[in-house]
Amino acid sequence: MNKLEAQAAIEKVYPDLVIESFEFLGSGFDSDAFLLNQSYVFKFPRHARAARNLYKEAVVLREIKDQVPLKVPEICFVGESNRKHQLEFVGHEKINGVPLTADILQSLTIEEKENLNKELAAFFKTLHGIKLPESIEGLEVDKKTKAAYEYKVIKQAAYPLLPKSVQLEIDEVYRRILQQDFHYQKCLIHNDFGASNVYYDQATNRICGLIDFGDVAIYDRDMEFVCLMFDYEEGFDQEFVQKLMIACEIDPSEIQKKLGFVDFYNQLENIYLGQEFGMTELFEDSVAEIQQGLKGYKENILLEDKTIDYL
Helix, strand or coil, X not given: CCHHHHHHHHHHHCCCCCCCCEEEEEECCCEEEEEECCCEEEEEECCHHHHHHHHHHHHHHHHHCCCCCCCCCCEEEEEECCCCCCEEEEEEECCCCEECCHHHHHHCCHXXXXXXXXXXXXXXXXXXXXXXXXXXXXXXXXXXXXXXXXXXXXXXXXXXXXXXXXXXXXXXXXXXXXCCCCCCCEEEECCCCCHHHEEEECCCCEEEEECCCCCCEEEECHHHHHHHHCCCCCCCCHXXXXXXXXXXXXXXXXXXXXXXHHHHHHHHHHHHHHHHCCCXXXXXXXXXXXXXXXXXXXXXXXXXXXXXXXX
């Protein structure tokens, strides 16, 4: 959505809102973002799935804003949709501060890092303990339902491009996932957390707030920490993440174990993501990479069935 279209959509719903400035912030795969009057961030979904996620994000943020120990975006404007459980746009209060970067983290003292760690640990422990008063359609994710859908998409899109031997390997991966008896702690999670989601005040060395709850879900708590372990290069170093997990009473070795299977599964997930979200280059590159077989298939499936660690 371009700037003029976005502004017109806001004015249609909020005709009395005085717009003194309106600027484009950027686009992600899910949303286009704009800054209104230097005070409010407006997100416009780019596809139906993002519109559903925006609805879930708005409902959850309104529910948790007074329950968590760190500031989260306060929803101030909503563009209702004629489609159930979707939104045309959301406007939330701008979070002050700057995104936490690797350079900022490296500049902090040991004490400052420890304080940051304590703040994040308190947030996660609180978030993971919140029980929402009512169910929200699509918020709770079931592992087998998720895997079955990914399998369906991969079969339809990629199998015509893959040798039969590779198809059989993929069939076996999903056969084992779908017969697993999963036991895990299901709770409310951010579901895509990294250093860039943390806004930081360099003057006070405190966290101003946390952003980007678009993937919020009720799902396996361990997914939260696997996401953090993927964030090494962007901000949080391994030592910081390890201490954060311990503060959250999480066994780092268990997360590392799950991360191993996630690394193996990524070659299938990337095919699914590429097809599902129209990322043609990702889809084509991922299909090309497994033409000779799934890397790590022997270690993760045949020698030891590690599908219990599917996330």
